[in-house]
Amino acid sequence: MNKEEAYEKLKKYGQLHVLKYYDELTEEEKAALLKQIEETDLEVVSQCSKKEQLNQKGKISPLSAMQLPEIEAKKEEFMAVGTKAIKEGKVGAVLLAGGMGTRLGSDAPKGVYDIGLTKEVFIFQRLIENLMDVVRLTDTWIHLFVMTSDKNHEATVSFFKEKNYFGYRPEYITFFMQEMAPATDYNGKIFMEAKHKMATSPNGNGGWFSSMMKWGVVDKIHEAGIEWLNVFAVDNVLQRIADPCFVGATIQTDSDVGSKVVCKNAPDEKIGVICLEDGRPSIVEYYELTEELMNAKDENGAPAYSFGVILNYLFREKALEDIVSKNLPLHIVEKKIPYLDEKGELIKPEEPNGYKYEQLVLDMIHELNSCLPYEVERNYEFAPIKNKTGIDSVESARALCKENGIEL
Ligand code: UTP
Numbered sequence: 001m002n003k004e005e006a007y008e009k010l011k012k013y014g015q016l017h018v019l020k021y022y023d024e025l026t027e028e029e030k031a032a033l034l035k036q037i038e039e040t041d042l043e044v045v046s047q048c049s050k051k052e053q054l055n056q057k058g059k060i061s062p063l064s065a066m067q068l069p070e071i072e073a074k075k076e077e078f079m080a081v082g083t084k085a086i087k088e089g090k091v092g093a094v095l096l097a098g099g100m101g102t103r104l105g106s107d108a109p110k111g112v113y114d115i116g117l118t119k120e121v122f123i124f125q126r127l128i129e130n131l132m133d134v135v136r137l138t139d140t141w142i143h144l145f146v147m148t149s150d151k152n153h154e155a156t157v158s159f160f161k162e163k164n165y166f167g168y169r170p171e172y173i174t175f176f177m178q179e180m181a182p183a184t185d186y187n188g189k190i191f192m193e194a195k196h197k198m199a200t201s202p203n204g205n206g207g208w209f210s211s212m213m214k215w216g217v218v219d220k221i222h223e224a225g226i227e228w229l230n231v232f233a234v235d236n237v238l239q240r241i242a243d244p245c246f247v248g249a250t251i252q253t254d255s256d257v258g259s260k261v262v263c264k265n266a267p268d269e270k271i272g273v274i275c276l277e278d279g280r281p282s283i284v285e286y287y288e289l290t291e292e293l294m295n296a297k298d299e300n301g302a303p304a305y306s307f308g309v310i311l312n313y314l315f316r317e318k319a320l321e322d323i324v325s326k327n328l329p330l331h332i333v334e335k336k337i338p339y340l341d342e343k344g345e346l347i348k349p350e351e352p353n354g355y356k357y358e359q360l361v362l363d364m365i366h367e368l369n370s371c372l373p374y375e376v377e378r379n380y381e382f383a384p385i386k387n388k389t390g391i392d393s394v395e396s397a398r399a400l401c402k403e404n405g406i407e408l
Helices: 003-012 027-039 042-053 068-073 075-087 123-138 153-162 205-214 217-224 244-252 317-323 362-367 394-403
Strands: 091-096 144-148 173-177 180-182 192-194 200-202 228-233 257-263 273-277 280-284 307-316 331-335 354-358 371-375
Touching: 003 027, 003 042, 042 180, 042 331, 042 354, 068 075, 068 371, 075 091, 075 123, 075 244, 091 205, 123 244, 144 153, 144 205, 153 173, 173 205, 173 217, 180 354, 200 354, 205 217, 205 362, 228 244, 228 317, 244 257, 244 307, 244 371, 257 362, 273 307, 280 362, 307 317, 307 362, 317 362
Parallel strands: 091 144, 091 228, 144 173, 257 371
Antiparallel strands: 180 200, 228 307, 257 307, 273 280, 331 354
16 A cells, blocks of 8 residues: 555545654655555444444343253263363363453553462463363363464463463464454544554454454364364453363253353442343343343342353354354443654553454354353352452452462
8 A cells, every 4th residue: 555545545534643753754664554554444443433323232131041050960961071072172262362451550461460479370370270170180182272462462472482381282272363453532533652553452352263264273173173162261360161061061052152151249240241132142241231131030030130241151163153254243442542642752541541442252142043151150260350459350369269279
């Protein structure tokens, strides 16, 4: 793309300020900026003006979860089915680690955060230790696919290498990168993070499967004969990965996806709830949950929307291939975005100052025909680290690790 073409493209979307410093750039920088303009989808940021009309929900109704007593009663059967699938190499795991973890306030990848007190215990290490439990139990190495982004790929890959993959076999770990999207101010104007670079943010955790396709990782999945992918977030340090009982339950119920859920600790807990939307499985984010839904009761008088998702899903791989070409909804999310100010100096804001544009893994559920919400005990399996202190923080996760006998 040459400068004139870049100008036309930016003009169409009201983003001409991106060329503000063009004339003072080196030839190399000019080429880099033109390439970025060419490759960036500006249609996405143009959605900012219609923000309120995006993602209108359909008719919401309850979807019942498989609860702990039922799981306990069928445990033997589920364990047998799940263990068999794992032993046959049909289960892979996908670690979503492309996020910026801005709430935690560190520039490093979230997984390199050390939550140890008397020794080093990195978040990545906790996750590998949990996966190793299943490797030992089934005597089978499980393929682990790690999604990173342009912002943390090198740091993540070199950290794993430096730590000798925490004892995991490196040939069973594959890294791949997700796509980026421009980040804007509240008026939809793209921020610059350098004079020759538009500010970008990872485009959400919803693009993981299409990125796997782009990177050729799906070919590896086919070669390995993997039929189920357990996708999970980096920040839950009690995460059970490739849990044979969960795998068995999802397979036995012939579901396209299984979703681990926990019983909410309060009607207004900040966690997405599992439900039906226009008769199909779906998730309503906490900020979309109306007062009416929050207090709705089912036919037995129990809260109708009391199971929240913890970002641990088991997807039937074939079903993902069928939906990969569908466009997931766009979410416009407030974030802290470093930017160049009027004087061309880089500012790192303390408070949210604009939007990033994301697609979310939870929206994939609605595309699938069947979903098994599978209850887990929150104190055993849910210790997310989102914030520095308070709710869902390093402190709360440490307390939960202690409760579960994990030495820190
Ligand atoms: P969060 O929703 O907590 O987002 O991610 P985040 O970007 O990491 O954190 P904040 O909001 O800036 O503090 C949930 C999971 O999805 C992954 C994260 O790494 C985490 O495992 N994720 C998020 C991605 O892989 N890519 C993204 O673009 C966003």
